[in-house]
Amino acid sequence: MKRAFITGVGGQDGSYLAELLLNKGYEVHGLIRSLNTQKTIWLQDIINNNNFQLHCGNLNRTTDITDLIHDINPQEIYNLAAESDAQVSFIEPEEISNTLAFGPIRILESIKILNKMKDIKFYQAGSAEMFGHAQEIPQSETTPFHPLSPYGCAKVYAYWMTRTYREKYGIYAVNGILFNHESPRRRLEFVTKKITNTLYNISINKESELVLGNLNAKRDWGHAIDFVEAMWLMLQQNSADDYVIATGAQHTVREFAEKCCKIYGIDLEWQGEEINEVGLNKETGNVIIKISSELFRPLEMRFLSANCSRAEHVLGWKPRISFDELIIDMCNFEKKKSTHGNNS
Ligand code: GDP
Numbered sequence: 001m002k003r004a005f006i007t008g009v010g011g012q013d014g015s016y017l018a019e020l021l022l023n024k025g026y027e028v029h030g031l032i033r034s035l036n037t038q039k040t041i042w043l044q045d046i047i048n049n050n051n052f053q054l055h056c057g058n059l060n061r062t063t064d065i066t067d068l069i070h071d072i073n074p075q076e077i078y079n080l081a082a083e084s085d086a087q088v089s090f091i092e093p094e095e096i097s098n099t100l101a102f103g104p105i106r107i108l109e110s111i112k113i114l115n116k117m118k119d120i121k122f123y124q125a126g127s128a129e130m131f132g133h134a135q136e137i138p139q140s141e142t143t144p145f146h147p148l149s150p151y152g153c154a155k156v157y158a159y160w161m162t163r164t165y166r167e168k169y170g171i172y173a174v175n176g177i178l179f180n181h182e183s184p185r186r187r188l189e190f191v192t193k194k195i196t197n198t199l200y201n202i203s204i205n206k207e208s209e210l211v212l213g214n215l216n217a218k219r220d221w222g223h224a225i226d227f228v229e230a231m232w233l234m235l236q237q238n239s240a241d242d243y244v245i246a247t248g249a250q251h252t253v254r255e256f257a258e259k260c261c262k263i264y265g266i267d268l269e270w271q272g273e274e275i276n277e278v279g280l281n282k283e284t285g286n287v288i289i290k291i292s293s294e295l296f297r298p299l300e301m302r303f304l305s306a307n308c309s310r311a312e313h314v315l316g317w318k319p320r321i322s323f324d325e326l327i328i329d330m331c332n333f334e335k336k337k338s339t340h341g342n343n344s
Helices: 010-025 062-072 092-112 150-168 191-203 225-234 253-265 309-315 325-338
Strands: 003-007 026-032 052-056 076-079 121-127 172-178 210-212 241-245 268-271 278-281 287-291
Touching: 003 010, 003 062, 010 225, 026 062, 062 253, 062 287, 076 092, 092 121, 092 150, 121 150, 121 225, 150 172, 191 210, 191 253, 191 325, 210 253, 225 241, 225 309, 241 309, 253 268, 253 325, 268 309
Parallel strands: 003 026, 003 076, 026 052, 076 121, 121 172, 172 241, 210 287
Antiparallel strands: 268 278, 278 287
């Protein structure tokens, strides 16, 4: 039986990846910072699975990492532990860099010290934030990086360290450069979850308005379930390489909100312009969407669009869940959650 070790297993990607690997017959070990119920909420379906084991520890402590890798003796390590919100990284750049930049080194060094260079495959979670002020359109594995946040800078550092350990020590170490990927498990800080959650609350009269920033901002939004499959595929090849993963299609925040309103049965109409633009519920005449200049990004990633041909040709990977299906999944979750009294 193959053993995998996932850092950040309690998050969106970690929990979906754990489910995928358990379904593939792996023994899965997950690292989590604390066992409080909020941190393990997405693990409820697998926490009692005999092939799943949670370990409490911190990616910022080398001994935690080396001891765990020694004891678990995994064939695959997926490093997903991270503060996933680039904006938050401006508030605590030093602390966040410790995990994002040095966390991967602690894992790679452990692999080296334990003399497991030929036995362990390593996945490092990169991000489209590394392209930031993109130097070319579309972005591929050869596009130069130009990060715009401490988060993006730390990810670029981790990217190069992963490559360096691959080239210097022959470790099977790969970088996945993943564009935005969403799901019902996204945190509320992200615009997709904020929209699906708040508009649902508006549709049941629990909240009255949704305040957004730049409605015309574009993102390439995929479903996290598809993206964790790409992570796994990256570790199943004959040789290690880096891959850009995205759907290849971009949509605006506006479009996301419009589709979401349709699903919730809200008849939405836009009125006004720029910062004064509002979204009206045509049926009630109420303003349900407002714009706040405070939510605009001073440094907005521009022209992000992906060329995923390497992933398509080498991994045979393509997203299976469409943009519309992603939104339906997220909206259905909000409806069900409300019925079952889940607060996430
Ligand atoms: P990320 O910035 O790609 O990591 O993901 P977010 O979900 O935080 O933001 C996606 C896009 O939505 C960005 O271009 C934001 O400027 C835009 N956006 C517009 N309104 C909001 C909002 O209220 N919250 C957030 N988080 N993003 C918003």
